[in-house]
């Protein structure tokens with residue numbers, strides 16, 4: 493081990509033994525203990541409770557109870573699991589549903605928001621937003637006849653958006669302000685409450701994509717006055733690959749907004765099979781068609797784990813771990829050409845850290861192929877390392893820094909070509 497890391501390793505052992513969340517690691521399936529999995533910001537690990545639950549879902553609920561399971565456990569899953577996610581984001585019961593992808597939910601909410609602000613034509617977002625959010629907005633603008641304009645605020649350092657940029661962009665023609673936070677590349681955590689207030693003062697609504705925030709940073713949609721929110725459940729909520737997203741609508745808007753698309757699951761009485769659509773008098777109106785039951789059920793035991801651990805404790809550990817990592821970055825990684833692609837201020841940073849390096853892609857390949865480290869890569873040069881406090885240990889962070897340093901110092905990446913694989 494790099495001698496500069498000796499002290500960090502000692503500290504890491506102490507921090508791990510004092511860590512109140514450490515026992516949660518045992519709640520996850522760890523198929524290979526030597527693997528340093530630092531991609532929980534993309535796909536969370538599988539909880540043991542999920543594997544166990546699937547035994548019952550497949551052998552009992554599907555194989556044995558068959559269609560009777562709709563009434564016994566499946567039909568109310570979108571609202572039942574939504575109600576479990578509600579306290580994680582500070583929502584009230586009945587304001588959150590689970591179903592469809594984050595992208596589809598964004599479509600529902602962008603259209604709903606614009607229907608509440610007729611005549612206001614601007615939509616403000618920023619260049620750090622996730623592309624699917626921007627494509628959704630561009631598609632809605634196209635659908636509505638090109639009367640709206642999407643304005644993207646710049647990020648001068650590629651890491652953060654200044655509050656001044658928000659202040660300057662807001663006027664009474666803005667219908668909607670929307671961004672994802674923390675941002676997917678730099679992990680920048682916006683000043684959510686302050687921007688929500690500014691947007692409301694200007695007469696606009698807000699829609700936040702909490703894909704990287706739900707289950708990792710404290711969120712209080714009720715007290716922060718947030719109108720709409722969406723987010724993935726497969727990242728820090730550990731719901732499994734492609735698990736359906738959540739959608740939050742403030743009750744007052746639910747009553748006024750026009751939820752699209754319309755489908756029988758959003759109907760007031762799906763099994764009346766009426767020929768005309770009448771929206772349900774609840775958040776169910778944001779459902780569309782039959783949900784992917786197996787993927788949806790997987791979200792429930794995973795959310796239970798987050799509820800047991802508590803988001804405040806998760807956040808406290810993520811911040812401490814991030815700080816610990818940044819100290820190691822300064823001590824050993826800066827000297828081999830890495831720069832920090834995330835905010836230094838832990839209060840403005842989510843649970844992952846981006847390291848930038850001109851050889852970022854090839855370094856990532858060596859880590860995955862030869863070094864038993866799983867980060868991911870985001871163009872043009874970001875290696876993302878996710879710290880998932882429920883199962884990432886401080887010693888994992890030290891080991892990851894050791895291997896990152898070694899790969900670059902020995903120029904091992906030179907054996908790889910720069911051609912990108914389909915999934916990075």
Ligand SMILES: Cc1ncc(COP(=O)(O)O)c(C=O)c1O
Pocket residue numbers: 593594595596622624625672673676701703704724737
């Ligand atoms: C901020 C953000 N929004 C949306 C998505 C993806 O949404 P979907 O589940 O629709 O693919 C991601 C995926 O990583 C994301 O990071």
